[in-house]
Amino acid sequence: EYVRVCDAFGTGYFYIPGTETCLKISGSVRFAYDWSSNDTSSDGDFQTRARVEFTTANDSEIGTIGSYIRLQGTSDDENAIVEQAYITVGGFRAGYSVTFADDIGIAGENDSFISGSKFDMVSYTYSSDAFTVGLGVDELTNAGFDDLGVEAMASASLGAATVAIYGGYDFGAEEGFVVGQLSADVGPGSLGIYGGWASDPSAYVDTYEWTVGAAYTFKATDKLSITPSVNYFEEFTGADYFGAGVLATYQIASGLSTEVTVDYKDTATEDWSGFVRLIRSF
Template sequence: VCDAFGTGYFYIPGTETCLKIGGEVRFAYDWNNNDAPRVVNGTATGINIDDFQTRARLTFQTANDSEVGTIGSFVRLEATSDGTQGVSLHEAFITVGGFKAGYFNTWADDIGISGENDTFISNAKFDSVSYTYAADAFTIGLGVDELRQADGAFGIQGLASTTLGAVTLTLWGGYDTKADEGYVVGKGSADIGPGTFELYAGWASDPSHYVGTVEWTVGAAYGFKATEKLKITPSVNFVEQFNNVDYVTGGVLASYAVASGLKVDATVDYNKGDSKDWTGFVRLIRSF
């Protein structure tokens, strides 16, 4: 057993490197009142949204102390029952202190509020390098992303966050050097009553590899514990697109902890756009 880096690690025999194996199995039913096809990264797959789907993820984490600090690595593999991608590399990266390099979800993936309605960021996972400095009260970071290999497009991301008592303020920014366009997002969250209130706003100068369709958006959510095991999060978002089409989305996400390592998530969402779609899902998630 290796307890230097948290629970679940054990020494790889004959080495000073610690290994942790984990993962997740998710069984879901997704639905849409218009029987629309499932969309992955902006492309219709031809598979109806109204279907069952099973997803498996397997993770491997390693860590060891060295003369340059703690060296870590992370690998996550993913596969789905519809077989659209087979077994794929979901994330893989190396960390040395605050330095991070590899293929991973960047800070842009954290943009938004709790729930299933925020739609500002189009792409957040890249081959990237970043450095994060974290202190007790604040965090700052800077990263460089390879947006597309075909034309050598690169992007720059920045992050700044501070916690003042019960309030956390976060600022994100990104710039696509090929498109010569960028975005900025601000978010505040605060512990209020039995839950956490979140408010965020984002603006993009024009379409880029980070933001494809949304010019600006404002959203709010409030997640509260109804019981010790049940958390309910209503949310609402207003969206203005680059084509001057605006719409409102709203929904309620419920998460119930059945037991240790087992939970059920369910959501019902409404998109008051031209299509006026009702969507939702029920997911049984086992993590280990």
């Protein structure tokens, strides 16, 4: 007959009628033009992406129980998919989800060290005021227990700076990776620095043996943020190259924003790429 607001878990939640479970519905529509160009070819196309998210939470005798479902589809394939779906109980998470490796990298569109960070997985994360540690097990392919991976992370917030270390090991490939990362408030913006190394190709890292990168996001105005970034890569093949880019984000109005980026990679063909996006979020 009416909707009761639930403010126990943040804004946007309401009680599912007849229950003590709180539900939040959110999502976005993104219209974009993506382009790329090198010495031999150029390409560009429009694409529209739709995303709907359902988040639930309720208190229980074993802690807060939650769930998350994200449905997503694009105009290119005309099919909606379950992009993520998982259950949480306190710091425990189980389902099809991004893992700790998804947090690796810096702002901008240039970092590309991690190639796989979403699997059927289970993980546990413990957080205090200043420290966070986590451990997870991933099913890297549909081969079940014949191909598992393990990830771990630890981070510490030290005033205006946060330091984090990530690691993972693919038991099927018998290869692993390690990443160190720093983010800090500096001047009118935020600085991010990271470096990563992988022993050989795995489900987590398939191209780069090592990389270092840095990005700085500063607010030019209340609505405009500009992020220049630089990255250096070395592939398992021995090829190495430099990359740089600039990302600009502008908040047009409440729930409506635009993003523009231009990126360059100094490979054998000198690759340029970028996009222009209009995003409606709710």
